[in-house]
Amino acid sequence: MKKTRRLSKLLKSDCGQCSSCCRNLQVDITDVDIERLLKHTGITADRLVKLYSREETEDKEDSDWIGLSYGKRAMQLNKRRNGDCIFLADDKSCKAYEARPMTCRIFPVCVVYDDKDKIVDLEVSEVITDKTIKCKRTRGNGHSYELFMSTARQSQKEHESFLKKLDEWNDLPFKGVKKDFLNYLGFKSSNNGSKNRKGVR
Numbered sequence: 233m234k235k236t237r238r239l240s241k242l243l244k245s246d247c248g249q250c251s252s253c254c255r256n257l258q259v260d261i262t263d264v265d266i267e268r269l270l271k272h273t274g275i276t277a278d279r280l281v282k283l284y285s286r287e288e289t290e291d292k293e294d295s296d297w298i299g300l301s302y303g304k305r306a307m308q309l310n311k312r313r314n315g316d317c318i319f320l321a322d323d324k325s326c327k328a329y330e331a332r333p334m335t336c337r338i339f340p341v342c343v344v345y346d347d348k349d350k351i352v353d354l355e356v357s358e359v360i361t362d363k364t365i366k367c368k369r370t371r372g373n374g375h376s377y378e379l380f381m382s383t384a385r386q387s388q389k390e391h392e393s394f395l396k397k398l399d400e401w402n403d404l405p406f407k408g409v410k411k412d413f414l415n416y417l418g419f420k421s422s423n424n425g426s427k428n429r430k431g432v433r
Contacts, residue, residue, distance in 0.1 A: 233351050235377045242341065242354055243380050246372030251324040252365040253339060254317040258290050259309040262394035263417040265333040270419075272331035273319075277419035280318075282310040283410055296395060299402045301409055309333060334387035340367055343384050349392075351384060 233239075266277050273280075283305035289295050295306035310318050319328040326332055340360055344353035360367045375383075401416055408416075 233353065233381075239354055240377055242356065243377060244371060244374035245340070245369040246374060248368030248370050249324045250366065250368035251316075251320060252367055253336075253359075254320045254324075254326070255315060256365050257359060258284065258311075259317070259333055259335045260296070261307060261309050261333045261335070262390050263397065263419075264390040264394070265309075265335075266417070266419065268331040269328055269333070273328050275318075277414050278411070280310055281410070281414065282308055284308055296398055297402075298398060298413055299407050300413065301407045305410075307413075334383070334390060337383050338380075338387060340369060341380070343388075345388075349388070351381070351388070354380075 261281070266280055269275065269280050270277055283298065283300070284295075285303065285305060286295075286297075289306045289308075297304040298307060312318055312320075317326075319326050319332075321327050326336075340357045342355045342357045343351055344355060346352045359365050397417060401413060406412075
């Protein structure tokens with residue numbers, strides 16, 4: 233995909249720190265997202281992750297479903313009881329900004345792929361255009377086309393790697409529960425209750 237004036241203009245927006253996306257959206261995560269957050273925050277993998285049922289999931293069609301003993305679930309970043317992201321600070325900043333999930337790094341842009349998984353276009357996220365959230369982003373410096381595309385490709389690579397592990401898990405005769413799936417991804421409990429990363433699969 234070539235750089236165009238439209239794409240450059242699309243990427244030149246800065247966060248307005250309205251926190252609407254941090255309060256109202258579910259955030260898909262991969263095992264690499266978990267590892268980054270774990271190293272940055274020290275929060276256990278079990279606390280970082282929430283598994284949503286089909287009824288609880290906003291994107292019922294495109295979610296990456298995990299087969300568990302009690303049904304299919306989608307893995308997303310945990311939230312507080314009031315629905316806020318667990319890393320949303322009182323001043324509406326992100327407490328884990330440097331290690332935030334790839335979903336957050338790309339937002340509010342939606343990356344469009346063709347049937348060969350090649351990036352063919354960038355668009356404003358549908359949750360903004362259909363006014364699911366009231367995003368107060370402003371025109372500013374934003375991101376360069378080159379930096380954003382590098383992030384998008386990294387996100388795609390990490391997601392594809394996660395999908396391979398997910399397919400392997402779903403092919404197992406034993407499904408288990410959340411703890412078993414996290415252990416399969418390489419996260420295990422230590423004696424002091426924290427989560428450590430095993431050898432990468």
